[in-house]
Amino acid sequence: MNYKIPRGTYDILPADSAKWHFVQDVFRKVASSFGYNEITTPIFEMAELFERSSGESSDVVQKEMYRFTDQKGRTFALRPEGTAPVVRAYVENHMDKSGGRSKLYYMGPMFRYDRPQAGRFRQFYQYGIEFIGSNHPYYDAEVIAIEMTFLKTLGIKNVRLEINSVGCAECAKDYDKALQLHYQPHLEELCADCRKRFETKPRRLLDCKVPSCKTFRPGAPSQLDYLDEACRLHFQQVRNYLDTMNIAYTVNPAIVRGLDYYTNTAFELIVDALGAQNSIAGGGRYNALIAQIGGKDTPAIGFAGGFERLLLALEKEQIPLPGIPKPDVYTIAIGEEAQTAVLGILQSLREAGIYAEYNPEKGSFKAQMKAADASLAAYAIILGEDELKQNKVILKNLSDSSQESLSPQELVGKLSR
RNA sequence: GUGGGUGUAGUUCAAUGGCAGAGCACCGGAUUGUGGUUCCGGGCGUUGUGGGUUCGAGUCCCAUCAUCCACCCCA
Numbered sequence: 001m002n003y004k005i006p007r008g009t010y011d012i013l014p015a016d017s018a019k020w021h022f023v024q025d026v027f028r029k030v031a032s033s034f035g036y037n038e039i040t041t042p043i044f045e046m047a048e049l050f051e052r053s054s055g056e057s058s059d060v061v062q063k064e065m066y067r068f069t070d071q072k073g074r075t076f077a078l079r080p081e082g083t084a085p086v087v088r089a090y091v092e093n094h095m096d097k098s099g100g101r102s103k104l105y106y107m108g109p110m111f112r113y114d115r116p117q118a119g120r121f122r123q124f125y126q127y128g129i130e131f132i133g134s135n136h137p138y139y140d141a142e143v144i145a146i147e148m149t150f151l152k153t154l155g156i157k158n159v160r161l162e163i164n165s166v167g168c169a170e171c172a173k174d175y176d177k178a179l180q181l182h183y184q185p186h187l188e189e190l191c192a193d194c195r196k197r198f199e200t201k202p203r204r205l206l207d208c209k210v211p212s213c214k215t216f217r218p219g220a221p222s223q224l225d226y227l228d229e230a231c232r233l234h235f236q237q238v239r240n241y242l243d244t245m246n247i248a249y250t251v252n253p254a255i256v257r258g259l260d261y262y263t264n265t266a267f268e269l270i271v272d273a274l275g276a277q278n279s280i281a282g283g284g285r286y287n288a289l290i291a292q293i294g295g296k297d298t299p300a301i302g303f304a305g306g307f308e309r310l311l312l313a314l315e316k317e318q319i320p321l322p323g324i325p326k327p328d329v330y331t332i333a334i335g336e337e338a339q340t341a342v343l344g345i346l347q348s349l350r351e352a353g354i355y356a357e358y359n360p361e362k363g364s365f366k367a368q369m370k371a372a373d374a375s376l377a378a379y380a381i382i383l384g385e386d387e388l389k390q391n392k393v394i395l396k397n398l399s400d401s402s403q404e405s406l407s408p409q410e411l412v413g414k415l416s417r
Numbered sequence: 418g419u420g421g422g423u424g425u426a427g428u429u430c431a432a433u434g435g436c437a438g439a440g441c442a443c444c445g446g447a448u449u450g451u452g453g454u455u456c457c458g459g460g461c462g463u464u465g466u467g468g469g470u471u472c473g474a475g476u477c478c479c480a481u482c483a484u485c486c487a488c489c490c491c492a
Binding site for chain 1: 418419445449450451452453465482483484485486487488489490491492
């Protein structure tokens, strides 16, 4: 019986770890520069947290959640997204009662039972930002600016920002009614999915891909025309901030976030080169969620991005990323005495933070030289009988073949620089 | 969940239904203190898995698993 990795999951192997650390470090730095601090929540929560917050009718809850019951019959779910857990932690730790403003970021694995394809996995890694505690439109722009800064720092160029406003609950209700009015005459001609959408989520009618459904889209009302005064103004101000910050965007009224808790600003970052799964990050405002989860009525905005798609985008743009580290030195010892004496030298090098490679199994000097070369180390250290007698080692530069004789103390000093 | 493509060595790929191979990588060596180039030697495989057809299956058929593409959805 051979064991195989579960479908839709993957191992991050040593050869790739440095890439992951790199992008994660950049994200942490960028988030810090905006004053955000990391929060880490469990990877499973009460299933109800997601059912309530994401919406019973959402795909995530309906068919993509990994649910399980524990030994006491409680129902939990592996988290399919990061916002609800962060808000749960915010409320549970009474952060809503002490000042109320929190600038948070997180990163870690999420889980969705979905059919894998390029850029889509069952366990995937997200990073995210949540600003909780203000409805000021500046923060909508700030949160977007964090993601744009992150991508810019990494060097990604071919990315588009699309924004929209879905309004508050009141606006959404008016808009849904208007949409139903528009589609009512064609109800019989719509696909089965759309007839369901007509009842449950009329705005989903807009992005149906079935050709016959598409024909009824022209002339459909736009959400933007159904924003009340406050929401309209809010959206306008967000746009003004983005303009001032020189962040380019297009308004796309079709952007509807998949989770029920979004209000007002919704946005998405798209890298066209990625194919079907081209959304690299998405988010929006969720002013109703905190109260819904049991906290004080508190406005908030955030987004989440996917590391896998980010890495794919970096690859597409041929942006170099760190690989597996190369040794600073490869140490060669010839003869039994040298093989013993070399251990002390290795230890002092490593204590000085120098990456020193050594393999006692390589036999001949020649074989060790070959290994040194293959290791791609910058230097080789050679310790043989002659050097032992003089209490010296040879430090050989493997790229220009120059070499010098040094005492072990001088060696550490030279290499630590 | 739906439709389609693909699965052969570590990897990239060959092999008309007739003895499973090549490049790269890897390992060992070319008279015991100097690597890269070169040369010699080594195939490391349950052809994803399980059935079936056939004298004979990597090749044909069925199932299954994985992966890729699209739908759906989304990061």
